[in-house]
Amino acid sequence: MKKTLAALAATLAMSAAFAQSSAPAAASAPGATVATAASAPAATHREARVEDRINELHSALKITPQQEDQWSKFADIMRENAHTMGELYRQRVAQRNTMSALDDMKQYQQITQANAEGTKRLVDAFEPLYASLSPEQKKLADTNFREGGREHGHRRHRAPRAAAPEGASVTKP
Structure with a gap:
């Protein structure tokens, strides 16, 4: 069972990260307003992908009415995790042109910790x-x-680098 839970955790973490992976890169011009405006449609798209994955799992696992309460708790955490990761990646994209190397590493640590x-x-x-x-x-x-x-x-089992928005490096030495 531990092996199954470990596989589950890795898969779901990557599913949530993948669901948040399409945060658009901001235009070359500095400023958070460009990233924020560009990310609104992407956020809606990401939310839809998370909901699709939740619905897909609900159907695939044949969740019964008696299991709905526990399922709802699990699905809500999937949504919360996806929202958290999306916010962190949006911040990263918005700040990428002004971050120092130290800021970059700290932000990477924050993303990794949240994951x-x-x-x-x-x-x-x-x-x-x-x-x-x-x-x-x-x-x-x-x-x-x-x-x-x-x-x-x-x-499945993608490295964090694959889950990051284009142009936002998350690979560290």
């Missing part, structure tokens, strides 16, 4: 849901998370 905390929250919410699943549902969950939703275009 780790979000993953822990996902695992904590998923554990009681997983325990409530029937053996058939557990097999569906195990398969779905092992495969990482590849059949639906989701990336």
Whole structure:
């Protein structure tokens, strides 16, 4: 079960990060207003992708009415994590032309920490849901998370660099 939860956490963390990965790069001109204006449609698109993934998982796992309360808690954390990561990436894009190397590293640390905390929250919410699943549902969950939703275009186990907006370096020495 620990192996399954670890795979789940990694997959969901990357799903949430992938859901937030399309934050647009701001235009070359400095100023947060350009990044903020450009990110509004992208934010709506990201929210839709998160909802699509939540609906996809709900259907794939065949969540029953008795499991809805635990499912809702889990889905809400997916949404919260996606929102948090989106905000952090928007800040990164808006500030990228004015950040010092130290600021860049600090912001990278903040993103990494938020991702780790979000993953822990996902695992904590998923554990009681997983325990409530029937053996058939557990097999569906195990398969779905092992495969990482590849059949639906989701990336599996991507490095943070792939989840960052274009032009926002998150690779550190």
